[in-house]
Amino acid sequence: MAQTKPSTRERLLDIAEAGVLAKGFGATSIEEIIAEAGISKNGFFYHFRDKNELARALLQRYLDTEEALLDDVFSRARELHGDPLHSFLIGLKLLSEMMADLPNGHPGCLVATFTYSERMFDRDVRELNRNAVLIWRARFLKMLEEIASIYPPRDHVDLRSLADMISNTVEGGIVLSKAIGQPQILSEQLLLLRSYVRLLFEPAEARTALAS
Amino acid sequence: MAQTKPSTRERLLDIAEAGVLAKGFGATSIEEIIAEAGISKNGFFYHFRDKNELARALLQRYLDTEEALLDDVFSRARELHGDPLHSFLIGLKLLSEMMADLPNGHPGCLVATFTYSERMFDRDVRELNRNAVLIWRARFLKMLEEIASIYPPRDHVDLRSLADMISNTVEGGIVLSKAIGQPQILSEQLLLLRSYVRLLFEPAEARTALAS
DNA sequence: CTCCTACTGCACCGGGAGTGCAGTTTTGCC
DNA sequence: GGCAAAACTGCACTCCCGGTGCAGTAGGAG
Incomplete structure (x- = not known):
């Protein structure tokens, strides 16, 4: 191979x-x-065969790579800590560090690019793009449900929305980083998301004072 | 006029x-x-003169409209509540409702589109795009500094990053909404952001139980 | 020796960006 | 009403790109 x-x-x-x-x-x-x-x-x-098939292949390859990357990050995180909340927080940290280590910043997300060019593609490609986001949602929702079953959230939040927030943070972070040419924004935003998840789920006694 | x-x-x-x-x-x-x-x-x-000048005009007009919209939303919010934190929370709520009321969802952000096509434009347009994000940052940072001067944040956060988080949420929300064809995601994400801001700044005694 | 994979080269079509120039209609202003 | 400027139209042409069709070929595997 x-x-x-x-x-x-x-x-x-x-x-x-x-x-x-x-x-x-x-x-x-x-x-x-x-x-x-x-x-x-x-x-x-x-x-x-044509440009549309190039798009399909491009997107498929990109999604496979991303999925493997997320699998890797969150399974490593799980090995570092058995608790679902803490391993999730570690996963976000790892992701943030990974994004910070990209030498020229994140080059961009094909899902976002294709979303902003939807009219150019056929049903297949649009469906592929749509499913990608739904798969991310399912992935994170599963992790959040496990967390919420142990740690009751401190505020009324829909876990499905919260699952979307991870993708949301990444997509938005990439746009902002590229827009102003400051690659670190993406990783900062991931840390803010982490801070939110912590505030939401971490029991009060674990957060005496403002400890990190 | x-x-x-x-x-x-x-x-x-x-x-x-x-x-x-x-x-x-x-x-x-x-x-x-x-x-x-x-x-x-x-x-x-x-x-x-050419396509680049079309881009410039398009972006300039878009930015003017957005700025006017944000001015309107947050000044209306300020009229509804004098306190900086609560007026900010109201502003986010208004923004969320506004986004939910768009009949076909948000059509997309030109800043994001242009960011993902940067190589197509000349220096002028790229600078315009970059400045737009920095102006948003400055706008929200000012509001957050006012809030933080009254309500000490519950977690170590950089206010500048937090300011970016508003733009981040909007940009990411637009991408996700468009990608899966569910316009409500953008407004949901704005409400999650609101929840985070509340958890960060709202004094504990104001959040007895899980009251909204 | 032959088949298959992975190409090259050439010729061609239609459409889009952009230029140049000559001419025309519409509008505002005195 | 007259006149100039603004806001166009029409035509002709260039170069680039997506895409098709077809004929041919170099190299490895059986």
Whole structure:
């Protein structure tokens, strides 16, 4: 499995992804992708029937990577602490640190890009995009339900909304970081989210004074 | 000042804005804009030197409208309650209701769209976009500093980050709402933000039990 | 030796960005 | 009413991009 192919297809996806995140899908031309890849136009169309199929492949690959990353982060967090609340807080911390360590900041989220270009794609791609957000929701909801079953929340909150808040924080954080060119915003926002989760669920006796 | 001109320029901007929010800037063609406006191509170029100038005008108009809206919401909130914390909480509630009342959900934020297409624009437009976020930050930071000077926060938070969290919630909420086609997410997320601000600043004695 | 994968090269179409220029209608103002 | 400026129209043309069609080929696997 290890780097058997620096395959052309993967290189095309890499180049396309960078372009899409920097300029938007509609503004990323096949011409420039093949120019950078050093391939002919027909070479491109050998791999992807049309631009929509490029979009599909791009999004699918992106979602698989993200899912693996989230699996990794939160299972590592769970190994560090068996309690659902504390492992969740650790997971958010890890995520925040991971985002802070990206050298040029987060390059952008394809789900957001595609959401802001929905009219360009066919049903398949839009459905894929929609499902991605619903999968994130389900993932975080499951963790929050486990937490809430042990720690009663301090305020009336809908756990489903709260689950969305994680995705929300990431998506918003990426936009703001990119917009003003301050990569650290994303990780700061994740820490604020963590602070909220803590205030919501952590029992008062565990928070004597303002201890971190 | 009242509707003296349903001027062509404004109509072009309206049509362009809808297109840009639905498909992205690069994918919104001048041809389709003039087709919908019923104007010739040269008519378009009479108003805007090129596509970049269209972007500039689009963004400037959008930012002016948003600023006026925020001024309105938070000054109305201030009239309803003199206390900075409570008027801020009311403002977030008003904003949330306003977003919930949009018939087809929020159409999208141009700042986010432009952020995800940065390479398409010249320095001017990128600077305009960047400044917009910094202006939002300054606006909310001022309000939060006033709050924090009266109510000591319950957790160590950087007020600047917290100020960004308002923009963050809106940007993220718009992405999620659009992505899964559930307009209410944006207003829900604003209410969660409100819950966080309340937990952070509201004195314990004001929150006996879990009262709203 | 042959089949398959992964391409190259060329020619072509339609549509979009943008330019240039000449001409026309509409509007505001004296 | 007259006149100039503003707000356009129409046409012709350039270059770039998405996409198609078709013919051909280099290299590895059986």
